[in-house]
Amino acid sequence: MSMVMGEPGFILLDETLHPIAFNPAAIQILAFPNKPERIKPVNVFLSDKIRSSLLNHHGKSDPEFVREYRSGSRRYLCRAFRLNCNLSARTGLAIAVLLERHMSGSESLEELAQQFDLTGRESETVSLLLEGLTSKEIANRMNISPNTVKAFLRLVMVKMDVSTRSGIVGKIVGPLP
Known part of the structure; x- marks a missing residue:
């Protein structure tokens, strides 16, 4: 048994894979073990982290994201969704990236036992x-x-x-x- 828990990280990217929007959980997940408030400038950090850690580098023209991201001892399921949208009069492809905490059954049971x-x-x-x-x-x-x-x-x-x-x-x- 496995389950997904915790607040997910969410990042919205433009067609060039630069962040348009994100939530604090995304910064927390990707910045670990550093404190999110020490990350400056956030957009540059996110762009670098996306390219270095979240993308599969197989030489394909279409970006392909990893299925799992490790942040310390925690594992996150990484899911990317392609969106067709019109952003500030630019028409192009945008991508929503979702990072959800993945826990094994024993980890989630321990958390449940405490709760x-x-x-x-x-x-x-x-x-x-x-x-x-x-x-x-x-x-x-x-x-x-x-x-x-x-x-x-x-x-x-x-x-x-x-x-x-x-x-x-x-x-x-x-x-x-």
């Missing part, structure tokens, strides 16, 4: 629930009774403010598109 103050055993129960196991199967894996599993799940439901097992899963994987 909802889950104990280790409650987290373990949720992890097994996410694998699609029944209460009896979870109990066998954890060497506890099925009633204890149900008790853990009830505690998790209270902490997450949901009323069903699928509600727990829904909180973790987020809303469906």
Whole structure:
């Protein structure tokens, strides 16, 4: 299981790959470990970073972006969208670049455990629930009774403010598109 979390970085580029607009998260992601407020001038920094880190350099005429960008120990999914638009009376191709935090299931479960103050055993129960196991199967894996599993799940439901097992899963994987 993997999920995407955190505020995404967004950059809008003109046809020459120069930034037109961006959000603070994009600067934070691309500037790490430097502090974003120390980056001057931002447009030049972004242009350089896009060309050096976000573009695949395969000699193609059309720009092709990497699928994944690493910022420290964090991984970001990089998606580029081509837009046809009229920018300040210039007609051309523009590109929107989206950088979304990618987390493995274990990383997201740790973050979730902190957010909802889950104990280790409650987290373990949720992890097994996410694998699609029944209460009896979870109990066998954890060497506890099925009633204890149900008790853990009830505690998790209270902490997450949901009323069903699928509600727990829904909180973790987020809303469906």
